[in-house]
Amino acid sequence: MARPVWSGTLTFGLVSLPVQMYTATENHTVRFHQVQRGTSDRVRNKRVNERTGEEVPLDEVVKAYEEGGEYVVVEPDELDDIAPGRSKSLEITGFVDLEDVEPVFFDKTYYLGPKGEQYTKVYALLEKTLAEAGRAGIATFVMRNHQYLVAVKAEAGLLTLHTLHWADEIRDPRKEIDNLPGRTKVTDRELKMARQLVDTLGMEWRPEDFHDTYQERVNALIEAKRGGEEVEKAEPPAESTNVVDLMDALRASVDRAKKPGKRGGSSAKSKSKTNAKTNAKATEKGKGKRAAKGQSRASLDRLTKAELYRRATEAGVPGRSSMTRDELLDALTRKEKGAA
Structure with a gap:
């Protein structure tokens, strides 16, 4: 059985449903190794201190934000502390018609499953309701230090979660493409x-x-x-x-x-x-x-x-x-x- 990539509580109104999230797709791309031409010697990347040239252990690598030549170091625990609901809450803000969500907003798909048999009835109730209404629940949650906008919808008897792009991540095609046809005449x-x-x-x-x-x-x-x-x-x-x-x-x-x-x-x-x-x-x-x-x-x-x-x-x-x-x-x- 697959291992969940995230666990938390999905809430809508005053109803709470503990769920687990599973990756819905997999990549079959052939993985190549880097080797030196003419040899079978692997070429590997190392984390190196650019000032000393020495390799840095992974547990000593931290995140830092640069501004004006100065760095502000942020520890992993500090990121968890500011995450909404401490990364364990998936709260549905409201429900929208699926046809209103343009395809460009959809990113990646996950499966949602109930965290235990005692939650199957609540799970089935939400799934059937969304299927009959043709709607999706819009929510946000935090995973791996990133907050995601998502749509929860019913598909083939189960709940799925689709990560969405934020509105300011969608590029305006008229600004990106300088040769769109516009008013080109077609007979x-x-x-x-x-x-x-x-x-x-x-x-x-x-x-x-x-x-x-x-x-x-x-x-x-x-x-x-x-x-x-x-x-x-x-x-x-x-x-x-x-x-x-x-x-x-x-x-x-x-x-x-x-x-x-x-x-x-x-x-x-x-x-x-x-x-x-x-x-x-x-x-x-x-x-x-x-x-x-x-x-x-x-x-x-x-x-x-x-x-x-x-x-x-x-x-x-x-x-x-x-x-x-x-x-x-x-x-x-x-x-x-x-x-x-």
Whole structure:
């Protein structure tokens, strides 16, 4: 079971609910170490006193605020003493309609759970009430010496907590971007064709259909370099659409999207080139799948992890980026038995 990252009391009105907070997401990014080129020697960071050059133990490092060349040292205990509710209170100020909170304000998501079985009824009452009302409770709390503005909402039978950005943290796009379109003229024909393209590319939101392809390519790169194999380079980005060719690009995109198995397209000029690449890839992928289907476990066992990973990618094996070689082998074997 996961360990809570924060524990405290959620309050709304005169009702108190002890809760524990759990991280809702995890990061699967490949972690690289720093080494000196040409060696296997790790390069590490140290806390060094810039005046003496000597390393400083962690327990001697404190926070300090600089102003005018002078430092004001603040001890960890002093930060805890001034925290509202001593970092253990999550008080809901009021409830707002979810649709009123703009997406730009949302930051990170956590799960909330009752701190004990005796609190499940109060927990369930708040969850069901928020679900039926379509509202979220707005609150503040302190964690790790930071105060957070949060929204507590009901999702799939449980309470979730979403940290929000403060209003003064949201940048004004008109001040940050100096070339926004403003009153740029868009013709009715262009708007109609663009809308048709959007409708043609309509789809259901199924997050499980998407995965981190860059992460997979990083893993494949590592395996290929480990085996001394050639690294396949990614395709160059699509060319920018010229304003003169905009209608042609939109029309070609709609025609392409209407064809079974065809999605996307960059411009009318690159359409034939893109189709050729797509068809070649589809043919190669189809051959790979047919070859993989005919493989027995014994023949698969002779493949390297990089080769197994490529087979798993072609077969659409979920979770392949974090699998060991044996796990990839088992998954491919099960996949082929199911296909047979």
